[in-house]
Amino acid sequence: MTTRADAGARLLRLLAVLTWLARQGRATVSELSERFGLDADELIADLELAACCGLPPYSPDQLMEIIVDDQEVIADLGTELARPRRLTAAEGFALAASARAILAVPGADPDGALGRAVAKLEAVLGGRGLLRVDLREPAHLAVIREASDAGRQLELHYYSASSDRESTRIVDPVSVRLIEGHWYLDGYCHNVAGMRRFRVDRVSEAALTGEPAAHHGNGDAPGPGEEAAPSSEAFVPGPEATVAHLAVDGDAVWITEALLNSSSEPLADGRTGVTLAVASTVWFGRLLLRLGPHAEVLDPPELAETGRQAARQLLARYRGGAPN
Amino acid sequence: MGPSGPRVAPPTLSPMVDRLERLTDLVLVLLRDNRPKSLREIASEVPGYPAQEGEARRQAFERDKRTLRDGGIEVTAVPIDGPEQVGYVIRPEDYYLPDLDLAADEQAALNLAVAGVHLGDPSGRDALWRLGLPASAGARPVAELPALPALPVLHGALRARATVSFDYRGERRRVDPAQLRFHGGWWYLVGHDLDRAAPRTFRVDRMDGDASAGAPGSAVLPDGFDPDAALPDVPWRIGEGALVTVAVHVDAALAGLVLDEVGESALERRHDDGSVVLHLEVTNIAALRSWLFELGDHAEVIGPDEVRAGVVSWLEAVAGPA
Numbered sequence: 001m002t003t004r005a006d007a008g009a010r011l012l013r014l015l016a017v018l019t020w021l022a023r024q025g026r027a028t029v030s031e032l033s034e035r036f037g038l039d040a041d042e043l044i045a046d047l048e049l050a051a052c053c054g055l056p057p058y059s060p061d062q063l064m065e066i067i068v069d070d071q072e073v074i075a076d077l078g079t080e081l082a083r084p085r086r087l088t089a090a091e092g093f094a095l096a097a098s099a100r101a102i103l104a105v106p107g108a109d110p111d112g113a114l115g116r117a118v119a120k121l122e123a124v125l126g127g128r129g130l131l132r133v134d135l136r137e138p139a140h141l142a143v144i145r146e147a148s149d150a151g152r153q154l155e156l157h158y159y160s161a162s163s164d165r166e167s168t169r170i171v172d173p174v175s176v177r178l179i180e181g182h183w184y185l186d187g188y189c190h191n192v193a194g195m196r197r198f199r200v201d202r203v204s205e206a207a208l209t210g211e212p213a214a215h216h217g218n219g220d221a222p223g224p225g226e227e228a229a230p231s232s233e234a235f236v237p238g239p240e241a242t243v244a245h246l247a248v249d250g251d252a253v254w255i256t257e258a259l260l261n262s263s264s265e266p267l268a269d270g271r272t273g274v275t276l277a278v279a280s281t282v283w284f285g286r287l288l289l290r291l292g293p294h295a296e297v298l299d300p301p302e303l304a305e306t307g308r309q310a311a312r313q314l315l316a317r318y319r320g321g322a323p324n
Numbered sequence: 325m326g327p328s329g330p331r332v333a334p335p336t337l338s339p340m341v342d343r344l345e346r347l348t349d350l351v352l353v354l355l356r357d358n359r360p361k362s363l364r365e366i367a368s369e370v371p372g373y374p375a376q377e378g379e380a381r382r383q384a385f386e387r388d389k390r391t392l393r394d395g396g397i398e399v400t401a402v403p404i405d406g407p408e409q410v411g412y413v414i415r416p417e418d419y420y421l422p423d424l425d426l427a428a429d430e431q432a433a434l435n436l437a438v439a440g441v442h443l444g445d446p447s448g449r450d451a452l453w454r455l456g457l458p459a460s461a462g463a464r465p466v467a468e469l470p471a472l473p474a475l476p477v478l479h480g481a482l483r484a485r486a487t488v489s490f491d492y493r494g495e496r497r498r499v500d501p502a503q504l505r506f507h508g509g510w511w512y513l514v515g516h517d518l519d520r521a522a523p524r525t526f527r528v529d530r531m532d533g534d535a536s537a538g539a540p541g542s543a544v545l546p547d548g549f550d551p552d553a554a555l556p557d558v559p560w561r562i563g564e565g566a567l568v569t570v571a572v573h574v575d576a577a578l579a580g581l582v583l584d585e586v587g588e589s590a591l592e593r594r595h596d597d598g599s600v601v602l603h604l605e606v607t608n609i610a611a612l613r614s615w616l617f618e619l620g621d622h623a624e625v626i627g628p629d630e631v632r633a634g635v636v637s638w639l640e641a642v643a644g645p646a
Contacts, residue, residue: 007343008391012450014348037449046344053348055356056369080356084421084455088396089476091451096479098441098448099434101467101506114437117430124422126483132552133506135467139584159581164620166577178467181509204580254529282620289617293641311643314621318636322626323573323599 013038014046015085018064021075022082028072044068092125100133105178106141135178138201143208144185148173151213154187157205158198162280166204167191172213176200188214241279245298247271252294255287278303285310346372350388351397355419360402360411424455431455444471469506472528474535478504478513481537487518488543491532499524500543503551508559514551515543523554525562558586559615563608570606571626575599578622601626613638 017036021027033040047068054063065076087095099118103110122128147154154173159166170190177184183200248255253272256264262276278284281303288295288307297304349370354361367373367381374381389399389412398418404411426434434455438448474490481488482501489498499515502523506512511528556562574582576598583591583600592601606612613635616623625632 007347008395010344011347011351011391012395014344015351016450049342049345050348053345053352055349055352058371080352085419086396086421087451088447089480090447091396092483093476093479094443094447095434095438095451097443097469097475097506099437101441101469102437105466112433113427113429114433117426117434120424120426120430121434124424127479129503129551130482130501131479131504133469134508136508159578161618161620176466180468180470181506201585202581286617286620289639289642290614292613292638307642308644310620311639314617315636315639315643317621317624318632318639322632323601323624 010046014050015081017043017047018050018075018077018081019084021066021073022077022079025076026072026074029068029070032073047073087125092127093131095121096127096131097133100131101135101178104133104135106135106137107145136181136183136201138183138203140203140206141176141183141200143206144173144200144203145176147206147208147213148176148185148187153209153211153213155205155207155209156198156203159202159204161199161202161286162283164282169196169198170209171196171198241277242300242303244276244278244284244300244303246274246276246291246295247298248274248291248295250294252291255291255295273298281306289314343372346370347388347391351392351414354399354412354414355416358413358416360400360404360413362404362406362408362411364408366412421455426455440466442468444468447476470509470511470529472511474528474531475504475511477535477537478528481535481543484537484540485543486540487538488513488515488535489538490526490535492526492530497524497526499526500545502545502549502554504528505551505555507555512555512562514554516545516549523549524564525555558604560604560606560608560612563611565607565609568606568609568628568631570604570612570628570631572602572604572616572623573599573626574602574619574623578619582619582623606631609634 013036017032017038020035021032027035029040029043032038033043036043038046047066050064051066051068052058052063056062067074096118099114099121102108103114103118109115119128144154146152152173154171156169156171157166158169171185171187172190173185173187174195175186177186185198185200185203186195187198188194189196246255247267247269249271253264256262256272256274262274264275265273267273284303285306288297289310297307349372350366353366353369361369363382363385364377366385367377373384392399397414399412400415400418401410401412403409435452438452441448478488478501480486482504487498487500489496491497498518499513500518501513501515503514504511505514513526513528515524515526516522517524571592579594579598579600582602586602586604590602590604592603594600604612609631616625616635625635
């Protein structure tokens with residue numbers, strides 16, 4: 001019975017379902033399972049178990065009144081369960097952080113429904129002004145978001161850090177998201193005939209072409225809740241990506257937080273091993289410059305040379321004398 | 325499957341009682357009567373505990389108490405009359421959420437917010453369950469913020485006005501917290517450092533091990549403490565180093581993008597070839613270096629000499645022997 005989730009987690013889930021049922025009185029099984037993200041069998045099993053719970057002497061009048069058939073749940077649970085439980089620290093934080101993040105998205109209305117909801121939450125739970133989310137607003141974010149929302153095609157002047165080149169791209173936007181502090185546009189790039197991810201703050205010009213964005217839903221576009229196929233600009237999974245292994249010391253472990261699609265493990269010598277996918281040697285060379293003497297490329301050897309080359313190239317510039 | 329109405333639980337204590345059932349009954353029994361109950365009373369009212377009084381029963385109860393506490397349900401022990409002397413109760417104020425009185429459009433907005441932000445764990449969705457709000461399935465996330473285990477602890481400490489302590493750069497720090505802030509891709513704690521008697525800003529991902537919160541009300545911020553002013557906009561101002569003005573040359577290819585980022589106020593001069601010279605006020609050379617190297621060989625430190633020399637020796641260390 002308890003193999004699917006541990007008893008504590010199931011209890012919290014069940015209490016949440018019962019709280020909601022206590023207020024509603026009745027609900028269809030499909031509505032409940034959708035609302036709480038449970039499959040119908042799990043839900044019915046837990047509700048049937050709850051129907052055996054109650055107060056001593058556990059005679060029918062002291063049990064929770066829950067009737068389950070294959071379509072509908074009918075419940076009479078009294079007022080105690082109808083009041084929601086307090087939030088845990090993690091839940092309170094998640095709610096506040098999510099709401100603050102959405103309010104920080106450029107264009108959000110601070111006096112709208114979400115702003116009022118947050119004010120009520122903070123008034124009751126404490127925390128007014130204690131949590132702040134700053135989201136950058138790159139120059140062309142507004143037009144890119146509008147194009148994405150309206151399904152319009154874009155022409156972008158874009159500086160790509162992976163190729164170290166600026167180019168003009170025709171892009172059908174799919175989504176605009178903030179990931180780890182940067183805004184990204186995911187879209188179908190006509191120049192390369194495939195899904196690409198663009199950092200919005202590297203766009204120097206953006207304009208509508210006047211064409212609608214075509215749908216390229218051939219499995220390339222990320223579905224709801226899935227990770228986007230191009231998980232970062234530098235990491236486009238594909239045959240061209242190389243897996244690199246680094247050893248970093250305490251001054252460089254920040255990359256395990258900063259890089260998407262990296263994994264880490266402690267090494268015997270006290271350093272941290274980091275595994276990441278490298279699709280661009282330009283990008284990887286710059287990463288190694290940032291890590292400096294605090295990182296060592298363990299494998300493959302040709303990527304170890306990438307960092308040395310990037311450093312020598314930049315040193316040559318410094319040895320040419322300072323510009324004025 | 326046909327209708328299955330309320331079923332009568334076995335009247336005798338069965339060792340096969342599901343743990344979920346025991347936990348659910350325990351919550352109802354401790355909550356509904358609103359008076360402390362001894363363990364003997366609890367075991368007689370909640371099916372599933374060992375029939376014999378003794379260590380096994382106490383261990384089973386302690387385990388259930390821990391499970392409830394981990395889920396945020398606090399079982400309080402209080403002195404009672406009688407041979408066992410200790411009774412247990414779930415206090416309503418510890419269990420119930422105060423009434424938030426959310427209007428329908430406010431509930432919907434909270435829902436969309438939680439669906440729109442990925443925090444790396446399901447706490448936001450759990451919070452919605454708690455509020456009795458529907459989970460929005462299928463909404464596309466707008467933002468992903470890093471989830472760190474210290475964040476709920478720090479947020480709880482802020483709400484309780486509690487001093488926090490944590491290990492940071494090899495030192496124990498004691499801080500009266502003022503604000504938790506997501507900025508430039510990182511979570512920061514802004515507060516008053518008790519040992520340095522000054523405002524300080526800490527990267528939450530660089531805290532080592534667990535953060536711990538002191539007693540509620542233990543934190544007292546100095547009058548007029550302004551957390552918004554304590555965290556600068558650019559990473560190279562977040563640091564405790566001496567202030568130095570660094571001149572940086574950025575070539576034409578990236579001059580426009582970089583000016584968008586740092587602002588026109590940093591512009592010192594513009595050359596005919598489209599390149600620019602910026603004057604940046606820096607208290608954190610390491611952060612400046614990291615930002616600079618992201619620009620590859622499109623940017624170069626002009627001066628002062630010691631900062632330029634520092635960049636050169638860093639690059640020499642990476643370049644290795646010629």
